Amino acid sequence: MPLHRFYYANGLFSAQDKLEISERITKIYTTTGLPAFYVIVVFNEVPSDSIMIGGKPATNFVRVVSQHLARTMDTYERKQTVLNALEAAFGPYVKDRGLDWEIHIEEHDRDTWRLNGINPPMPNTDAEKLWAKENKAIPFEQSKM
Amino acid sequence: MPLHRFYYANGLFSAQDKLEISERITKIYTTTGLPAFYVIVVFNEVPSDSIMIGGKPATNFVRVVSQHLARTMDTYERKQTVLNALEAAFGPYVKDRGLDWEIHIEEHDRDTWRLNGINPPMPNTDAEKLWAKENKAIPFEQSKM
Amino acid sequence: MPLHRFYYANGLFSAQDKLEISERITKIYTTTGLPAFYVIVVFNEVPSDSIMIGGKPATNFVRVVSQHLARTMDTYERKQTVLNALEAAFGPYVKDRGLDWEIHIEEHDRDTWRLNGINPPMPNTDAEKLWAKENKAIPFEQSKM
Numbered sequence: 091m092p093l094h095r096f097y098y099a100n101g102l103f104s105a106q107d108k109l110e111i112s113e114r115i116t117k118i119y120t121t122t123g124l125p126a127f128y129v130i131v132v133f134n135e136v137p138s139d140s141i142m143i144g145g146k147p148a149t150n151f152v153r154v155v156s157q158h159l160a161r162t163m164d165t166y167e168r169k170q171t172v173l174n175a176l177e178a179a180f181g182p183y184v185k186d187r188g189l190d191w192e193i194h195i196e197e198h199d200r201d202t203w204r205l206n207g208i209n210p211p212m213p214n215t216d217a218e219k220l221w222a223k224e225n226k227a228i229p230f231e232q233s234k235m
Numbered sequence: 236m237p238l239h240r241f242y243y244a245n246g247l248f249s250a251q252d253k254l255e256i257s258e259r260i261t262k263i264y265t266t267t268g269l270p271a272f273y274v275i276v277v278f279n280e281v282p283s284d285s286i287m288i289g290g291k292p293a294t295n296f297v298r299v300v301s302q303h304l305a306r307t308m309d310t311y312e313r314k315q316t317v318l319n320a321l322e323a324a325f326g327p328y329v330k331d332r333g334l335d336w337e338i339h340i341e342e343h344d345r346d347t348w349r350l351n352g353i354n355p356p357m358p359n360t361d362a363e364k365l366w367a368k369e370n371k372a373i374p375f376e377q378s379k380m
Numbered sequence: 381m382p383l384h385r386f387y388y389a390n391g392l393f394s395a396q397d398k399l400e401i402s403e404r405i406t407k408i409y410t411t412t413g414l415p416a417f418y419v420i421v422v423f424n425e426v427p428s429d430s431i432m433i434g435g436k437p438a439t440n441f442v443r444v445v446s447q448h449l450a451r452t453m454d455t456y457e458r459k460q461t462v463l464n465a466l467e468a469a470f471g472p473y474v475k476d477r478g479l480d481w482e483i484h485i486e487e488h489d490r491d492t493w494r495l496n497g498i499n500p501p502m503p504n505t506d507a508e509k510l511w512a513k514e515n516k517a518i519p520f521e522q523s524k525m
């Protein structure tokens with residue numbers, strides 16, 4: 091569900107960093123009952139001449155584009171809580187190393203979302219709990235269909 | 236119009252696979268009268284340490300982000316029809332090979348969309364039919380302007 | 381704020397082209413009072429077998445995906461003005477070289493947007509003017525919080 095794309099110049103993160111960042115982001119969602127396999131993180135590394143900030147090479151900068159599908163954030167406060175959690179997750183690899191960063195989260199329609207061909211279960215249903223427990227997409231009776 | 240971005244670890248698709256996937260996706264749209272050149276497919280291959288699912292390397296997984304501009308999907312049923320068509324298009328290269336996948340489709344504002352500097356014609360107009368026939372952007376009288 | 385992602389086959393732009401394109405795009409926004417460091421441009425170069433238009437390799441084509449957060453474009457006319465400005469900015473490197481292109485602009489929620497951990501100031505506030513002058517994110521009193 092959540093898809094997090096990180097854009098930055100080659101070399102800012104090691105393979106171990108990327109693993110740890112994605113583990114820490116995953117925990118944000120599993121803590122709230124979402125299946126771990128919903129959480130995708132893609133590290134889009136580009137050559138240092140291919141990412142610019144204010145018209146200059148952004149050698150010290152990470153741009154995060156996050157997309158949510160399974161849950162909507164209904165209030166301003168809820169949105170800040172999620173931003174806080176994400177920034178805390180990648181903070182040790184970004185802020186604590188003196189890098190600059192920018193993030194935004196988008197919410198998109200869950201009716202046009204599928205995993206392995208299945209429209210995912212609605213929030214907090216038995217089916218969603220089973221998906222979380224088994225950590226995979228399992229066919230189930232869709233009341234909506 | 237439709238922009239389809241595929242994210243996955245290096246090596247899952249050959250050049251021939253990518254060509255066939257994009258041909259099959261294009262047919263979905265041309266069948267409904269859209270110009271072939273509206274259909275863009277970008278394969279964003281990343282090193283295997285740069286795409287993660289649930290905090291683990293996603294070596295067997297394809298994430299598709301689709302964006303629509305020329306047509307809106309008005310009903311839940313219509314949305315499922317489009318998802319079915321897309322999943323059937325890339326199924327032989329993904330599902331049939333035992334890969335996992337996830338897809339979502341976004342719809343964006345056509346008023347901020349242009350091809351070669353031209354705001355594309357409205358659905359099913361003579362201008363759109365001409366663009367489909369000639370398979371390129373051709374200046375035309377814009378009633379909206 | 382504005383994030384511009386360019387997708388195209390390797391080799392269409394030199395390092396100098398990328399620098400100049402991002403400088404020219406940045407000027408669009410700084411002219412209206414936005415901080416230069418709001419403007420991010422990412423050049424996503426892919427192998428020539430990894431970007432397709434209408435089911436064929438897109439060797440002569442640039443796809444731009446732009447995202448806005450700090451300002452909303454309220455009218456159709458305003459949207460066209462922004463598109464005109466962006467196309468004029470990259471025109472010498474795209475249209476004037478005989479390349480085809482496509483662009484769309486998305487607008488996303490500023491409540492889920494942060495720079496260096498700070499929710500950016502509202503349009504035309506003193507804080508925004510200070511960010512523009514200093515060209516960096518500076519903590520300030522948030523009336524919304």
